[in-house]
Amino acid sequence: MAIRKIVELGRDDILRKHSRKVEKFDRRLGQLLDDMADTMYEADGVGLAAPQVGVLKRCIVLDVGEGLIEMVNPEILWAEGEVVEPEGCLSVPGRRGTVARPERVRAHGQDRKGKHIEVEGEGLLARCLCHEIDHLDGIVYVDKMIEDVTDKLEEEAREAAEG
Numbered sequence: 001m002a003i004r005k006i007v008e009l010g011r012d013d014i015l016r017k018h019s020r021k022v023e024k025f026d027r028r029l030g031q032l033l034d035d036m037a038d039t040m041y042e043a044d045g046v047g048l049a050a051p052q053v054g055v056l057k058r059c060i061v062l063d064v065g066e067g068l069i070e071m072v073n074p075e076i077l078w079a080e081g082e083v084v085e086p087e088g089c090l091s092v093p094g095r096r097g098t099v100a101r102p103e104r105v106r107a108h109g110q111d112r113k114g115k116h117i118e119v120e121g122e123g124l125l126a127r128c129l130c131h132e133i134d135h136l137d138g139i140v141y142v143d144k145m146i147e148d149v150t151d152k153l154e155e156e157a158r159e160a161a162e163g
């Protein structure tokens, strides 16, 4: 178990870079995914992408309360609907804002051994998948933010995603 340091927006431009496709499904990849999950749980987040720990590889981990999901080389296959809800990011501490995300998505990718996997989800899981996959292309939620969550929305925000 190893907790890695989470990169904060503005401190490092790694969050603005495109991550590379994973080609080698070796022990090092497994170690990265294990560390990412440990780091996410330690920070009380619901998702984490590899660039957030300073690694430009297309890997994400998520847990919206239904168990850990690891995806390597994830891509959105299809999306439907739209929901505007507040979200936050472990790389943007102390801030939240509303973002329009699909209501339901299906993503595919690979597991740590390179086997093809698909994940379908709605609500928070769909939001989280989109948020984390965005990180792999250098996109941070604040780029898509409609408005900052103010005190008025504080209660709503407390329920919201952190990834």
Ligand code: ZN
Binding pocket: 088, 089, 090, 091, 131, 135, 141, 163
């Ligand atoms: Zn994030």
